[in-house]
Amino acid sequence: MNAPTRRRILVTSALPYANGQIHLGHLVEYIQTDIFVRFQKLRGHEAVYLCADDTHGTAIMIRARAEGRSERELIAAMREDHLADFAGFRIEFDHYGSTDSDANRRLCGEIWRSLRDKGLVVSRDVKQLFDPKAGVFLADRFVRGTCPRCKAADQYGDACEKCNATYSPADLVDPVSTLSGATPEIRSAEHLFVQLEPMQGFLREWTKDSGALDPRISNYLTGHFLGEPLRDWDISRPAPYFGFEIPDAPGHYWYVWFDAPVGYIAATDEWSAAQGGSWKAWWHRGGTNEPAAEIHHFIGKDITYFHTLFWPAMLEAAGLALPTKVRIHGFLTVNGEKMSKSRGTFLLARTYLDHLDPACLRYYYAAKLSGDIDDIDLNLEDFAAKVNSDLVGKVVNLASRTARWLEGTGLSETYPDDGGLFAQGALDGAEIAAAYDDCDFARAMRLVMAAADRANAYVDAEQPWKLAKAGPESAEKLREVATVALNLFRQIVVYLTPVLPDLAAETGALVGGPILSWEESRHPLTGVPVAPFKPLARRVEAPQLEALVAASKPATPPSPLSPPSNLPSSGNASVTTDPAEPLAAEPLAPQCTIDDFAKVDLRVARILAAEEVPEAKKLLKLTVSLGGEERRTVFAGIKGFHDPAALEGRLVVVVANLAPRQMKFGLSEGMVVAASGAGATGVYLLSPDSGALPGMRLH
């Protein structure tokens, strides 16, 4: 790659809110972005992938209060979870920051100063409902009451679900704060606004002509917002509010949507500082930012206007670089419908990782993402079929069926005649790269699979297994055929490296060393050793999917009058402490030493099969895997509490060195660890965090 063509590309994903766990909908974006960045790096460009937790706002404040801990404790815990989930899916950030950082506070101040200097900030009073008991102003959705039009009870503060009337929360009959149950009162408070109308001309031009936006998006913006006067943007919230206090307006805090996008720059700042550089080399116009960096924001369509109106307006006012591309994707549906907790299709990243390989989802998303704004559907049956036939049946199978013939000899010393297959594959590289660069990963995957089809047809035509049986005189020919097949395989893997980094690493270990450059797709390897073949991918089995769905269903159906969505749906939401009964019912055992503990070998295991034992009252017969070929039969006293079908595929903890015990129904070779007691009837299996693998020991 020539120096002048080396691009500087700054890439961001939208900042996940610190109020919830990462789910498979989020992952559409992070996987899409990660693939894009890995591709650019593989091509030799200087690409930087930045993200951060979005930590501020009322929802965080309320939740922390409900959980009886500080906001910073809450966001620190959530950050751990987010990072673990991202790592599990091989999302590789160059830096992952937080909007609650010194850098962000400072940069918000700088941009704020620019807005002030340009005279864009104005202030006026806003009437809002106030909860006198909780001491906070209430967003519409924190107020419920009787609809003023149709008198339906228990409606939200902005609209009636029964008669579709819209109104102000102040119009509600008998309004109630969902936070405290108190009757809210109307209070007036000063808010600060950013005037956008003076930026109208700039925005109209930028949305249409900058090339940053798909024409569909710029049309939408032109039709909806641009063309009539832009309303002022309410950018402040009165105390109490979890966020940054505005330096020149004590008692006022920046609204979370002000400091969230600045988090992109703050992350750049922290990353640059660690490299000994400056964020200005990416965000300034001209000067140190030369040649100008490209800035690519990946976002979901729900936050379009924040990134296409407010954000460019802020950057323009501050004289900073504008986004090169705002890449907008659609939502995820599961089995054709919105993700649903009751259907078991609200799939958390962590739950997925407990049951399936992240590579499968990365590939499936890649095969679906065409770079446009349409929603994509995760159809679980299709998912299994696609992953199994493409990844296992076509790609990995190529190596699986030929590598072993090269273990002793390595690749041929010169590249044999392959009828032009490798050259064809190398030629396709340009088209595949163009598809990646355009975020049309679906097209890239189709092209790659076509190459895999050609390679499999080649193997079939050459029939190496017959050469293997034919004896020594065919040995050289066999080596040549296998050399071709393995080179075609590796070429395909180079193209898949952005999507499947683990497969790329394992392929490198099999033959040729780490895959570091897209250029490796252009030249076949010769004369290098081939390591013993190890399985590179596992098939997706139906029981795993069933277990994933089962594990995603709520333990108890949600109550029809469940609280508003940003109260946590799980965990200890209440300020009251946990009951004392469980501990009291079974007091602590005598103290033991670390050596005592070490005698018990606890291992992560995967339940491969679970079946009823009809004659038994409490037992299920489980077959568990400790990784590799290690299998155990374990009888577990959990019948009636767990549906056998739902157990298959999930990870549990077993006592792996327990002496086998002959039971009435067979030999039990271990014990599955579960919590119970205190008069409660349930038996609760333990699940490791995402990322754990069968065979790992608990320390």
Add this chain to the structure above:
RNA sequence: GGCAGCGUAGCUCAGUUGGUUAGAGCACCGGCUUCAUAAGCCGGGUGUCGCCGGUUCAAGUCCGGCCGCUGCUACCA
């Protein structure tokens, strides 16, 4: 209500500036192969391209209307 997008084989989707008998993968059926993680190869489609109408020598592709689905509709994150 308004606006936008989508609606192509059982499923998931391609279909470039309108141009010959509308394609791929999976599923399914038949045959071959048996090296490989029940993997591979060959062959098999009479689909009203949501419905109706229009423009055109020619429309899945352009225009209008209708139906269905989805999303958006700034102080909601």
